[in-house]
Amino acid sequence: MYRYDEFDVEFVRQRVAQFRDQVDRRLAGELTEDEFKPLRLMNGVYLQLHAYMLRIAVPYGTLSSRQMRKLAHIARTYDRGTGHFTTRQNLQFNWPKLSDIPAILDELADVEMHAIQTSGNCIRNVTADHFAGATADEVADPRPYAEIIRQWSSLHPEFSFLPRKFKVAVIGSDRDRAAMQLHDIGLHLKRLADGRLGFAVFVGGGMGRTPFIAKKIRDELPQADLLSYLEAILRVYNLQGRRDNKYKARIKILVHEIGADAFRAQVEAEWLRIREGALKLPEAEIKRIDAYFAPPAFDRRPTRIALRAPDRPFDRWVTRNTHTHKQPGYVIVTISLKPIGGIPGDASADQMDAVADLAEQYSFDEVRVTHEQNLVLPHVRIEDLRAVYDRLKAIGLAEANVGLATDIIACPGLDYCALANARSIPIAQRISDRLSKRQDQIGDLKIKISGCINACGHHHVGHIGILGVEKRGEEHYQLLLGGSGAEDAALALIAGPGFGPDGIVDAVETIVDTYLKLRRSPDEPFLAAYGRLGAAPFKEALYAAA
Amino acid sequence: MSKHASQRCILTANRLTDGTAVFLDFEGAWSESIVEAVVAHSPDEVRALEDRAAYDAAHNLVVEPYLVEIREVAGHLEPIRYRERVRAGGPTILGDVPGYTQPFPSPLAREEREPFIRAA
Numbered sequence A: 001m002y003r004y005d006e007f008d009v010e011f012v013r014q015r016v017a018q019f020r021d022q023v024d025r026r027l028a029g030e031l032t033e034d035e036f037k038p039l040r041l042m043n044g045v046y047l048q049l050h051a052y053m054l055r056i057a058v059p060y061g062t063l064s065s066r067q068m069r070k071l072a073h074i075a076r077t078y079d080r081g082t083g084h085f086t087t088r089q090n091l092q093f094n095w096p097k098l099s100d101i102p103a104i105l106d107e108l109a110d111v112e113m114h115a116i117q118t119s120g121n122c123i124r125n126v127t128a129d130h131f132a133g134a135t136a137d138e139v140a141d142p143r144p145y146a147e148i149i150r151q152w153s154s155l156h157p158e159f160s161f162l163p164r165k166f167k168v169a170v171i172g173s174d175r176d177r178a179a180m181q182l183h184d185i186g187l188h189l190k191r192l193a194d195g196r197l198g199f200a201v202f203v204g205g206g207m208g209r210t211p212f213i214a215k216k217i218r219d220e221l222p223q224a225d226l227l228s229y230l231e232a233i234l235r236v237y238n239l240q241g242r243r244d245n246k247y248k249a250r251i252k253i254l255v256h257e258i259g260a261d262a263f264r265a266q267v268e269a270e271w272l273r274i275r276e277g278a279l280k281l282p283e284a285e286i287k288r289i290d291a292y293f294a295p296p297a298f299d300r301r302p303t304r305i306a307l308r309a310p311d312r313p314f315d316r317w318v319t320r321n322t323h324t325h326k327q328p329g330y331v332i333v334t335i336s337l338k339p340i341g342g343i344p345g346d347a348s349a350d351q352m353d354a355v356a357d358l359a360e361q362y363s364f365d366e367v368r369v370t371h372e373q374n375l376v377l378p379h380v381r382i383e384d385l386r387a388v389y390d391r392l393k394a395i396g397l398a399e400a401n402v403g404l405a406t407d408i409i410a411c412p413g414l415d416y417c418a419l420a421n422a423r424s425i426p427i428a429q430r431i432s433d434r435l436s437k438r439q440d441q442i443g444d445l446k447i448k449i450s451g452c453i454n455a456c457g458h459h460h461v462g463h464i465g466i467l468g469v470e471k472r473g474e475e476h477y478q479l480l481l482g483g484s485g486a487e488d489a490a491l492a493l494i495a496g497p498g499f500g501p502d503g504i505v506d507a508v509e510t511i512v513d514t515y516l517k518l519r520r521s522p523d524e525p526f527l528a529a530y531g532r533l534g535a536a537p538f539k540e541a542l543y544a545a546a
Numbered sequence B: 001m002s003k004h005a006s007q008r009c010i011l012t013a014n015r016l017t018d019g020t021a022v023f024l025d026f027e028g029a030w031s032e033s034i035v036e037a038v039v040a041h042s043p044d045e046v047r048a049l050e051d052r053a054a055y056d057a058a059h060n061l062v063v064e065p066y067l068v069e070i071r072e073v074a075g076h077l078e079p080i081r082y083r084e085r086v087r088a089g090g091p092t093i094l095g096d097v098p099g100y101t102q103p104f105p106s107p108l109a110r111e112e113r114e115p116f117i118r119a120a
Helices: A006-027 A033-042 A065-078 A098-110 A143-153 A223-240 A251-258 A260-274 A283-292 A312-321 A349-362 A382-394 A425-442 A501-518 A526-533 A536-543 B043-058 B082-089
Strands: A045-047 A052-056 A062-064 A082-085 A091-093 A168-171 A185-191 A197-203 A215-222 A322-324 A330-335 A346-348 A366-369 A375-381 A447-450 A464-471 A474-481 B009-015 B021-024 B062-073 B076-079
Touching: A006 A033, A006 A098, A033 A045, A052 A098, A062 A065, A065 A082, A065 A091, A065 A098, A065 A349, A082 A349, A143 A168, A143 A223, A143 A283, A185 A223, A197 A223, A197 A260, A215 A223, A215 A260, A223 A251, A223 A260, A223 A283, A251 A260, A312 A322, A312 A330, A312 A382, A330 A382, A346 A349, A349 A366, A349 A375, A349 A382, A375 A382, A425 A447, A425 A501, A464 A501, A474 A501, A501 A526, A501 A536, A526 A536, B009 B043, B009 B082, B021 B082, B043 B062, B076 B082
Parallel strands: A168 A185, A447 A464
Antiparallel strands: A045 A052, A052 A091, A062 A366, A082 A091, A082 A346, A185 A197, A197 A215, A322 A330, A330 A375, A366 A375, A464 A474, B009 B021, B009 B062, B062 B076
């Protein structure tokens, strides 16, 4: 597993001390807000609608039990007993006092965590497949490469003031569980033609007000050249990205405006210049990092019990919330943070502690955070599933709904966020309540809700996407259909005129009813049916009566 | 802020120490309750609020002060924008937050909303 080296430990402690001094000077009036704001943002501190918010990095979504317990402790001691897991595999606290934040950062440093580069126009926390290192369908664990990128990009002097924020995702499977093609850079770890490991490189994806699917600019990149190629991409972007207009400053706009071929040519030219330089990754260094992520000591005894049981709720949970592991006798367990009618991504301090206990006892001390705002126990023995399920049930986290209509992504929205125009969470709660009894019948369906055009709730890639806007001072919601953030990445299209807060829940149900009526069989998922039928019958159902 | 000159406005900001949303009250203090907010009815009063905003921000009492336009509804005053109504009332979903330990004084219930400001 990932761990800080001596440099990280010293650097993070120095950074906490530096920020403590900056906070003291701000509270004493020695720094103005204009002077202080960029400093607090560099340490993950936002000023939201009702309070400060602290965003904590969870590198590639991997946590130890010790780290999870620390987050629970911080939630109890400095916040209001709860934390919110985000669509970037991070954790946010919604109520910290500014004066407490240096103490929180000190506590985080005790467990090798921090909030650095969770804001600002820099390379943000690197995300990865949340099943990395466990799933049967990967060619290799992508996290060592995410860690190499983390080390390279942390406080990179050339890339600390980019035209705009910059997000990187890494996957190691043909299945994309990390929305890789919706990132500034997406890396697909795979076998190259010569049989060695390397990457397909995608650039210029993203959501926000101008969504784009990333373009593949290189099909085969040897792993030794990873950092030099990334450096070349960042250099082209840093030089040419627009700094005159923040809405056109992301790399996706640059790639779109000059074209992927021209962008690729510039990157390749720069890469040729630096390829054999200091950024060449030595085989020994890759192996050294790789060793941090060595598979745990799996028990190789044959499994003694059958996976299925006559207990229907448990059987449903096993069906929906487990995934095939590369090691026989084990499965990957997804812990849904989407109780019916609950708040997507929220977990209480007690729940975080209980998940830490489960990870310690049943999953080699590992927890993962997913970009779909759930948690994962990556290595659970099949014969322990019943015990894990019972413990999760006792803390209200045994909902068997992963991938179903109630497994909704929702940003914090207007309930917390200073940028939002409309609430997301209550819409998610009401859709969850409305569809919960039929979710097994509906099957796989991804509903994603954002409270503003910045698209933190990934509405552009929802099978059903919802975008909250403000219309004449009130909340209003646009409905989008047909998106996907997976390997078949596609951008959803607006169905037509929007709806009020009540109408949008009815509209989602109308879409679901239309799908159920028109699908060829229960085996035809929503997205396949939508692809076959097109938008017309869904629009007809939504708007014919109007 | 001249666009507010013809509107009834109140002054809001976030408190420096903890970020809590606060409103300037009729005694010149920053209150957590919008009900106690002082209302500017004329361009001169709007300018007075603007001056106070600049002064208190410069003296590090509050952060990011701004004027909020309000309207009269059924004899009471409330912010025109829904955003400001939520900001004044607190998150509308706190009753559903798992483990939430500190009740937030919220005049904005999930389904039924009370007026925010007494008619001046």
